Amino acid sequence: MAILDNTSLQLPKENPGAEDFLPLLGTDHVELYVGNAKQAAHYYISAWGFQPLAYAGLETGLKDKVSYVLQQDKIRLVLTSPLRSGGPINKHIDAHGDGVKAIALWVDDATKSHHETTKRGADSYLEPKTLKDKDGEVVLSGIHTYGETVHIFVERSNYNGVFLPGYISWNPHYKAPEVGLKYIDHMVGNVGWNEMDKWCRFYEKVMGFAQLISFDDKDISTEYTALMSKVMSNGNGRIKFPINEPAEGRKKSQIEEYIEFYNGAGVQHMAMATDNIIETVTALKNRGIEFLTVPASYYEDVLDRVGEIDEDLMPLKELSILIDRDDEGYLLQIFTKPILDRPTMFIEIIQRKGAKSFGKGNFKALFEAIEREQESRGTL
Incomplete structure (x- = not known):
């Protein structure tokens, strides 16, 4: 079993705007x-x-x-x-x-x-x-x-x-094989109406973070719902905290649903990285983990949007794994349904092939998938 290295490292700075006074x-x-x-x-x-x-x-x-x-x-x-x-x-x-x-x-x-x-x-x-x-x-x-x-x-x-x-x-008799999860890529916090900037300033002032990227309701919206998000990161890029808040929409957004059932702000999801998302997601599905799905039409033009990738498209399509690209590479990602009875926390599986972004090109497909789940729960 891999143990975290306890040796202090002088890590390269990936986010030049961060002060990193902790570090x-x-x-x-x-x-x-x-x-x-x-x-x-x-x-x-x-x-x-x-x-x-x-x-x-x-x-x-x-x-x-x-x-x-x-x-x-x-x-x-x-x-x-x-x-x-x-x-x-x-x-x-x-x-x-x-x-x-x-x-x-x-x-x-x-x-x-x-x-x-x-x-x-x-x-x-x-x-x-x-x-x-x-x-x-x-x-x-x-x-x-x-x-x-x-x-x-x-x-x-x-x-x-x-x-x-x-x-x-703790060494019980029963253990199950690992599924290839490597490290926490980022952790997302949901906060209330008009609180996103407050908590982004908190991470900037109190912890020396800087904003990596920002999404507004034009970036993250569907016919019915919208939200806004900013990604805060420390200097070496090992800690990334996207902060989400609701935005006005025709119906109740996933952020509003979370805050209603969680009774306030909290961690919406953990994104766990893997080096082989196809193998990891296949293993998880075989063990009963349920993931959000997207229509087959998503894959009809996805390669026109993201360009050439190393993976075959068919297994990605069969698993509903999403693809996006930025200036530095591409990423593969998928989201579970809520892993609790309350529609609050879920887990993202992500594989980065150079990309430093968070899947902006997938937002519409992703949030429409979430809305389908909300509609089934009667909370949309």
């Missing part, structure tokens, strides 16, 4: 608050090919919560459930359903990261603290961002344990 080295992990962590872990192992890594709960001395840690290449998910009634985790689940609580970012210096962000206006979520065990020490700190989502800064250069102090190795 951020990558996504350390993503923590989701879920109603039943044991069963959620089985889902991510069986359906998504994540591998069991670590555990904390009653057996490790916790009395109020339990967490299972899963890993696939550089992606780590932490699934956390409450063990007793009441308390903040219960309130989060009651309000939002299962969802992302913490986007944890890997840094050289968690204390400095907390100081630099809070002095620029961030509200502190976690004052810097050091966790220790026989394998070394980890420094954690954290700040609030949109909704009830938080960023945790993780400094782990002096730690050689399985995940964090307080966790033990």
Whole structure:
């Protein structure tokens, strides 16, 4: 199993407008608050090919919560459930359903990261603290961002344990093969009406990000619905956060639907990268993952729009994988249906063949597919 390299790197700057005063080295992990962590872990192992890594709960001395840690290449998910009634985790689940609580970012210096962000206006979520065990020490700190989502800064250069102090190795008998997921390409946040610019300024001022790209309601609209989006990125390009807000349309947009059922702003989807999207999506479909589909007519002129690609078109068409091109190459992408009962979070699978963009040419087909799902739910 690939373990994240804990060595600090001087990474090249991909986004020249970003200040990078933290800096951020990558996504350390993503923590989701879920109603039943044991069963959620089985889902991510069986359906998504994540591998069991670590555990904390009653057996490790916790009395109020339990967490299972899963890993696939550089992606780590932490699934956390409450063990007793009441308390903040219960309130989060009651309000939002299962969802992302913490986007944890890997840094050289968690204390400095907390100081630099809070002095620029961030509200502190976690004052810097050091966790220790026989394998070394980890420094954690954290700040609030949109909704009830938080960023945790993780400094782990002096730690050689399985995940964090307080966790033990988790090695159950059952494991499923991986499906080729490599790393988190980007994570998308949905915010309320007229809040996109506010949170983009937050990432610019508080975390030193710069805007990579912007889409307005002319770019992302259909006959019925529209939204606006801006993509914020740190300097080395390892952390990309598109921020979406609703725009006026004839019917309820997917962003409005999300905010209604999530009860506020939150993480809409994680985009997970693969080196072979055909193999990855085939494996996921065989394990029961459901994806949005587009009409066969999408593929009639797609190569006229995007030009020559390495892949055969037929398997892409059979799987409903979308194609788009920018000045630096092309990308392949596909989106699951919501993976929860509430129509909130979903997952994107993306393979980049040089492209740095986010599939603007696919927006109309994608959002029409989402609207078909909304209509089936009676929420359009």
